[in-house]
Amino acid sequence: MRITKLEPIILHAPVTRGGIKDSTHSITHWGAPGVAIHTDTGHVGYGFSGTHAHLPTDKLIVECITDSFGPLLIGEDALATRALWHKMYKSSEIYWVGRSGITHLALGAIDIALWDLKCKALDMPLWHLLGASGKEKLEAYNTDGGWLNWSKQDLVSDCKRMVEEQGYRAVKIKVGGDSGTEDLRRIEAVRHALGDEVRIMTDANGRWSLPDAIRLGNQLAQFDISWIEEPMGFDDVKGHQRLANAMSTPIALGEQLYLTQQFRDFVQAGAVDYVQPDIVRLAGITEWWTVAELAHANNLPVVPHVGDMGQVHQHLCMAHPACNLLEYIPWLSNWMKHPAQVKDGYYVASQAAGAGMEPTAEALATINKI
């Protein structure tokens, strides 16, 4: 199976209710800059990164895919994923300008597409190729009812609906707003509405200072919070280590980390409890698996961030022993041929051959309309 062409793709999918906010970001669309890799056997592999639908940087990512990495791949054996990953990662001209950031997002999309090709060549879903049975119980927790721009009433009614009608037993609520007191009131309202059995995670998206994180982290503990996600600056290992020693609530982080070595530093410092690697920010499935093994070796659960909207992570989590819980956000559901399915709070194993990120024809038709 030889690679013949890399075709750039940029998708911009609308988010829920036309716009969502967390403590740091406010978006109307989710961006999926990526690639279709064509081969001489007629198979086509799809892979994407995940962004905030900023067209100028999405264009930089797909240009990096086609113009920088593309020439390294034409004519190569598409099944040699690990060899090609190293060839691309170690390409000195590209390595010189970026060992993380845009070049890493671009490499991640290509790696996902290569794994998609491997699955299609073998006519099996990625979870099967990775050794899962497809019967694994992978619980979903829902983030899409907890946005910071939702009123307290919408927050409570959305979460109640997810629990009472859709069977979720865990929801994630954004904190890190302008008022810590309001953050606490919102969490208190959701805890009161859902009762003690439902797990509530919180996510500050990097907003707090260390004193605020210690103060609010300890105040949130009264509501039996499962974790505080990204409490402070994404690269602050020492700060998270100090926070971990100053509060009882576990820390989750990883969606903003590009490199295995960054995860290693947080793990070795005891600065993370729930490790959240994301294939669309790491350099794809190949690097994700390394991080999952690192976490597992340190007895830390892996609960990935879903920059792919769970499309590929559902497969990885069914196959990796460190995973039994995965975030759910539905923004690409209408854009994928085989959208991730959650039933009674658990992911349903996709039976489609591939890694899970093949867009629909309608989605591909939007490419030139952005």
Ligand SMILES: O=C(NO)[C@H](O)[C@H](O)[C@H](O)CO
């Ligand atoms: O933090 C997250 N999940 O855990 C969400 O992905 C972010 O809130 C969205 O991308 C908006 O910035």
Ligand SMILES: [Mg+2]
């Ligand atoms: Mg998050």
